[in-house]
Amino acid sequence: MIKKILIANRGEIAVRIIRSCRELGIRSVAVFSDADRAAMHVRYASEAYYIGPSPSRESYLFAEKIIQVALQAKVDAIHPGYGFLSENADFARRCSEVGIKFIGPSSEAITQMGDKITARQTMIAAGVPVVPGTQKSVTNPNDIKKIVEEIGLPVMIKASAGGGGKGMRLVRDQRELFSAVKMAQSEAMSSFGNDTVYIEKYIESPHHIEFQILADKQGNTVHLFERECSVQRRHQKVVEETPSPFITPELREQMGEAAIAAAKAVNYEGAGTIEFLVDANRNFYFLEMNTRLQVEHPITERTTGIDIVKEQINIASGEPLSFKQEEVFQFGHSIECRISAEDPFNNFMPSPGVVRHISEPNGLGIRTDGYVYEGYEIPMHYDPMISKVITWGRTRAEAIDRMRRALYEYKITGVKTSTKFLERIMMNKNFRDGKYDTHFIEKHSEELLTPCANEKTVSVDMAIIATYIDYTNKMEKAAMGDFTLTRTNDKWKEYALKKSVQRI
Known part of the structure; x- marks a missing residue:
């Protein structure tokens, strides 16, 4: 044990x-x-x-x-x-x-699924649908041209060892093909130390759907249903939900079976996700496998009641899964928003710094997974995500409304965050109607990313509050003789700041 x-x-x-x-x-x-x-x-x-x-x-x-x-x-x-x-x-x-x-899985499974070309070959052998494209690396210009002529434009050039949107180039014009391949190779070598690339048919306006997989050492493999991950910015997920408003019950069953087949094809053990692209006609294609826990796993936990991390630990201990596929069901709807320390209204500029005040949302159906606290300095060295807000509702509409309320309650001063941007997503009619794909943010960028006067005022007010908190701390220290303040100027500052706080 x-x-x-x-x-x-x-x-x-x-x-x-x-x-x-x-x-x-x-x-x-x-x-x-x-x-x-x-x-x-x-x-x-x-x-x-x-x-x-x-x-x-x-x-x-x-x-x-x-x-x-x-x-x-x-x-x-x-x-x-x-x-x-x-x-x-x-x-x-x-x-x-x-x-x-x-x-986690064996090193062999990680290697097999970590290389995108090998993963494609494995899935084809297992009978899992894959996006039309190459099954080996491409370097020869004549081969590249021939492949593109066969599958047709547009195409995606992808790094075989890639991830996170790096080493990827979209090509819509034949004249840009060879330069795109070279750029993708250069970025792949810089990011992953491997310049191998391959070509895939570009799926227009797809949905990014992933299935959560759990597999034990006894050969039992189950899925915990899908997560809709199509709200993305530069191939990075921003909002996730389950169940998907786009997937039908029949398609869910087909994709679940394909996900299990994909995991079994590499003798997978532990938690992982099989990622698919689904086109407008609901044809689905294998995209990749993530051989690890996913950022968005809490929404699956919320709708199934299964602690995925505990299952990971139990599997590693040699224990069988504590349930069978027919015992897994979803109840209600769950949404996750990623809170980042960045300014979405200034090209998502990172905003490291000291957290002056934080008030996290709570109440029925709300979970917050975070790590910052008042006085903590968010470092500049790592990913800007500082928290995840997860809501649950009996219906999708209730989960969205609960998320909107949670984001409104989430208050942080000292650094800028993405909460207002996420609030706008929750209020967007297309999102609320479930009519969106991976181009959602791009299509609605003006509505989602243009700062308004009210938000500028709130930003100033929050800065005033942070300054006022600093000031009161200094006054307390001064009262204890820690240092001397120029009383005339500071009394005026105190009066002005108090009036600003009262206005808020």
Whole structure:
């Protein structure tokens, strides 16, 4: 049995994993960089160990350092969360070599599904529909031209080792084809150290649908239904929901069966997702497999009642799944919004800094997975996502209205966040009607991303509140003789700030 787990991650996902460990009576070990010395996951874990400077490559991506800490802490297993080392086959292999369980699939499965070309070949052999395109890398100009003539424009050039929208180029004009291939290769080499690319037919106005998979060591594989992930910006998910308003019951059953077939084709163990593109005529195609926990897993947990992290831990312990496919059902509707420390009305400029005040939403049907607190300094070194708000309702409309209310209640000062942008999505008629695809933000950019006078006023008011809080703290320190204030000027500031706060 697993009694002690090291979480090779940070932020909200580290906190979320520690929570499940605590419920299972398992000791948790946190790791932290210079930037995360005061982070919530460090405070919450049973133990915490320093692993290096702030840059990821010197800390959270320093696999051997994490292995050494795991051995020092005498853990039974390592949970990688998502990102960082979660899909690193070499790291999974090293864990096995030193006798530590890797809470995830085998290194062989990660390798097989991590390479997009190999994954396509595997899915074709398993009878899973794939997007028309190449089954091997392309470099020869004549071959490239011939392939594009066969499948027709537009096409996507994709990095075989890619992810997160990197190493991708859309080609609509034959004259741009060869330059797009070179650019994709260059970006792929820079991002992944591998310039292998392949070509796929570009699916116009698709839906991005993923199926949550769980598979144990006894050969049992189930799906926990789909998640609609089509609200994206530059191929990065922004809002997710389940069930999808676009998928019919018949299509859901077909895609679920295909997802299970895909997982079984690589003898998959643990939690993972099979991602599909679905066109306007509801034809679906395999896109890729994520061999890890997904950011958006809470909405599946909310509608099925299954703790996916606990299932991951139990599977790694050698236990069979605690349920069968026919015992899994969904109740109600759930939506997740990703809260980021960035300014959506200024080209999503990152906004690191000190959190002066935070008030998280709560109430019926609301879950918040976050890691920041008042006084915490959001570092500039990592992903800007600071929290996830998850709502549940008996109906989709109720879940949306509850999310709109939750985003209104979510207040942070000291840094800019994406809450107002997300509120606008919840109020958009096309979103509310379920009539959207992966181009939703692009199509509605003017409505969603143009700042209005009211929001500028709120931004100023929040800055005033933050300044007022700082000021009152200084006054308290001054009263205790910590330092001297120029009383005339500060009394005037106090009066002006109080009036501004009263106006709000």
